[in-house]
Amino acid sequence: MKDTSMRSHMSRRHLLKTGAAAAIGVPFLNSVNFAGAAEEQAKPRRSAAGPAKAVIEIWMWGGPSHLDTFDPKPGAGSDYCGPYDEVVNTVADGMQINARLPMMAKQAGKFSLVRSMTHGVNAHETASYLMQTGRSPGDGQVYPSIGSVVSKFRGYDAGYKGLLPPYVVLTQSHGRFTEEGFLGPKYKPFATGGDPNRDPFTVQGIIAQGITDARQQSRRELLHSLDTLGKANPHSRDFKKLDACEEKAYTMILGDARKVFDLSSEPDALRDRYGRHSFGQSCMMARRLVENGVRYITINYKGWDTHKMHFNSMNQKLPQMDQGMATLFEDLAERGLLDSTIVWCSGEFGRTPKVLWKEPWKGGRGHFGACFSSLVGGGGFAGGHVVGSTNKKGMEVEDRPVYPQDFLGSIYEKLGIDPEGTLDNGRGEKVPITIASEGKGRLKEIM
Amino acid sequence: MNISDNLRICRQSFRLPWVFIVVMLGLGVCDAEQGGGKAEVKKVTVKKVEVPLLLPYESDQLPVAEKEIDRRVQEVLKKQGVTAARTCSDEVFIRRVFLDVIGTLPTEREVLYFINSDDAERRAKLIDVLLEREEFVDYWTLKWCDLLRVKSEFPVNLWPNGVQAYHRWIRDAVSENRSYDVFVRQLLTSSGSNFRVPAVNFYRAVQGTEPEAIAEMVALTFMGVRTEYWSDTNRKELAGFFSQIAYKKTVEWKEEIVYLNPGSSRPLALVFPDRKKVIIPAGDDPRKVFADWLIRADNPWFSQSISNRVWYWLMGRGVIHEPDDIRPNNPISNPALLQYLQGELVASGYDLKHLFRLILNSRTYQQSCIPRSDHPYAAAYFAHYTMRRLDAEVLVDALNGFGNTREKYWSPIPEPFTFIPEDKRTITLSDGSITSQFLEMFGRPSRDKGYESERETNPTEFQRLYMLNSKDMHGRIGRSPMLRDIISRATKDRKATIRMVYLGILSRRPTDQETAMVLAHFRGAAGKAGLRSAVQDLAWALLNTKEFLYKH
Helix, strand or coil: CCCHHHHHCCCHHHHHHHCCCCCCCCCCCCCCCCCCHHHCCCCCCCCCCCCCCEEEEEEECCCCCCCCCCCCCHHHCHHHHCCCCCEEECCCCCCEEECCCHHHHHCHHHEEEEEEECCCCCCHHHHHHHHHHCCCCCCCCCCCCHHHHHHHHHHHHHCCCCCCCCEEEECCCCCCCCCCHHHCHHHCCEECCCCCCCCCCCCCCCCCCCCCHHHHHHHHHHHHHCCHHHHHCCCCHHHHHHHHHHHHHHHHHHCCHHHHCCHHHCCHHHHHHHCCCHHHHHHHHHHHHHHCCCCEEEEEECCCCCCCCHHHHHHHHHHHHHHHHHHHHHHHHHCCCHHHEEEEEECCCEECCCCECCCCCCCECCEECCCEEEEEEECCECCCCEECEECCCCCCEEECCECHHHHHHHHHHHCCCCCCCEEECCCCCEEECCCCCCCCCCCHHHC | CCHHHHHHHHHHHHHCCHHHHHHHHHHCCCHHHHHHCHHHHHHCCCCECCCCCCCCCEECCCCCCCCHHHHHHHHHHHHHCCCCCCEECHHHHHHHHHHHHHCCCCCHHHHHHHHCCCCCCHHHHHHHHHHCCHHHHHHHHHHHHHHCCCCCCCCCCCHHHHHHHHHHHHHHHHHCCCCHHHHHHHHHHCCEECCCCHHHHHHCCCCCCCHHHHHHHHHHHHHCCCHHHCCHHHHHHHHHCCCCEEEEECCCCCCEEEEECCCCCCCEEEECCCCCEEEECCCCCHHHHHHHHHCCCCCHHHHHHHHHHHHHHHHCCCCECCCCCCCCCCCECCHHHHHHHHHHHHHCCCCHHHHHHHHHCCCCCCECCCCCECCCCCCCCCCCCCCEECCHHHHHHHHHHHHCCCCCCEECCCCCCEECCCCCCHHHCCCCCCECHHHHHCCCCCCCCCCHHHCCCCCCHHHHHHHHHCHHHHHHHHHCHHHHHHHHCCCCCHHHHHHHHHHHHHCCCCCHHHHHHHHHHHCCCCHHHHHHHHHHHHHHHHHCCHHHHEEC
């Protein structure tokens, strides 16, 4: 497997040479670093303001099979398709997907497929990092995920005043690397915990059962009266920050934020349409978060790392995925939110096209970074198109390779964030948000 | 230490050969320039804050004799016109020293025994006991694993078996208090399998295996220096010592051999960071030549960096700060102090525990955290103890101790998957890749690069939400055996009940004023149920106080 992405990364050395902290020809010491220098943040150059305001990312944790979802190969034979030899024609011209996604087929005018995604990496952690940051690891710094970058430029730096944090993960954060990277903890996502398919959806720290508002208030008063160390240190900057955080926390605990998470206020029929399972209700929750101004929502959709008995898992997962995702597109469109909301869906890679029938896999698929499919719609992206293609057996990209940075860069552009703008890496250096790939670049075909 | 001083120092630095500057810093010759800053003293108006003894944090006793550390700290404070904080009370001391030395809260019994003791040597004796506790080994192994980036996956990839072997090796070194120079030499010069010679994992715990990446890590870890401020030439020179390291896989899953591959038969001409040249005959290990240069007693980088780190670990602030950003234009706030610590470390044969004991027994360490001066550099001159939020691992252990709850730690990284027995404390975790939302939220270090600052102690609203209102916290308060016991033993004497909750959570007795405020909250609590909810409210409030969340 060739690792094509590695060649496109810019070395840190190169950045040092070109960056703000450029060498001034002094041996040993080539940069003067003052406290506060890091405060000065790079503002991205605004490209033509995109129409998109929010993003819903459906992260298929573990890497879904491209053959069994959006890039079916019914002609490849049962060694490749296993039992999935049927496809369904979607409402989009010439776009066919796995027959087990009939509801998605009806919504195909609202999204496009990129079938030629590639980065060549077969390890979860590196592939996830690539798909989340558009960067190859190894240049000595850890870049932020797209969610953290959006929460910075379209959230905190843009005067965000939402009820909830601008970057929310349903329900557990990624776990393999820290989303905020060098941007720091302010840009971490808020992970809700709990399960939106349960009533109530016990959102970490916001919704707790059995504590009345009156008791919350009286506890809060007690806490303040017993804050002896705080009173003894009235000038502590740490304590002031802590107090500010507490203020914000109470706004969420006692304010309207709770209502946002209350799915029981939604009509039962619509809840049924999304599907009464964690994924379906997460999709609905994501829509409500968009309505309440949240900028970036990740649905961390687990269970796609199907090494063994792959088709059994898929039989169970595909109907839920179909129901939740299709209803999300439909519902967003009906409410007029789709034009301003980007929905994208991808795993960190695809899965081996050839089925592993033998023990211990018993019909399994391994990791496959050479090609895979990602989906994007809404927020100004044209629907109904297929970008790129793979060969007859889905083994390699045939046409128009799309690299992670091309895909993420397109989303940035639609959000009005210049993909070639810069970020401060916390060491006083400005680094580009994305760097050019060796492919044809961003998805102009569908923008 | 304001910007103009910094500039002045830099300008001078540029005119001098850099090696000269480094030597001066190492010897503390820059005293007048660095610590003093004559211009700066004139600008700062120093107000003395006169307030009566602040209970329960301060004490007017002097429980330990003045030490050399204190004399050197006092000298600077006097010169700068900074008033030092008072001594911390015994109740503050026992909690602080437990958290700083063993990452663990004292039990109620330990607190009562200590604060009721009239032994004049009680603080020194407690320090000696703590330095020999099992948790000392756990906690300092954890800290070393942060710096050495012990992690299964991303961005360094040691993989679980390598992590286990490396962690055990580090733990053994901490446990036997291996001399620091020996420890470092072993890390720098080992060759072999990552499973069988665990120290070789040092060279695997780095992003990228290019000599320059290794050199960057070596300089950061053992010299406290960031080579990004070096010139290209200097970086390449240092990298030369690591240019013959090679790696190869074996048939064993994730086994890797780190070995020396001389490449050519020509001798290697290299330059040390102090500009001295060396010719290494073909076949000799350049890593050994570097290690021997590094750990020499007269190499200021080595002893300075580690002495400063130990001071930072215990005091919350380096004499050079950040402790892993040593460079000519980052001033030493008290050169005489650092010089003394270095001298002591070298003379003791690089005995880190000796340095711990020295610092912990000083009056400077035992100062209160309440500043008695509003001088802007009071903290930098160590005029009071620097408060820090509990480490994520220490905090979750403390909460689980209170609630009798357990964390389910595991890692999906193969092979094999890792599951941690539930009775293991968090400070014993070896692998930075263990999945934990709590540790992520409370700023466990990423172990990306091994900077001290990777441990994140800034508060966030998410942390606050967790502490104030999460299911976990309500569960702990609802089920805490300690609270249940207090409630079941409660008599009409409400003050006794309140006192027990304070001792159990804050490791101290409440002040009269606090007791009065809690009594007001308890008023109207009818029957056993009323008492239970009042006690739970109190426990909830105390767990959310700054006093609980911070080392103070």
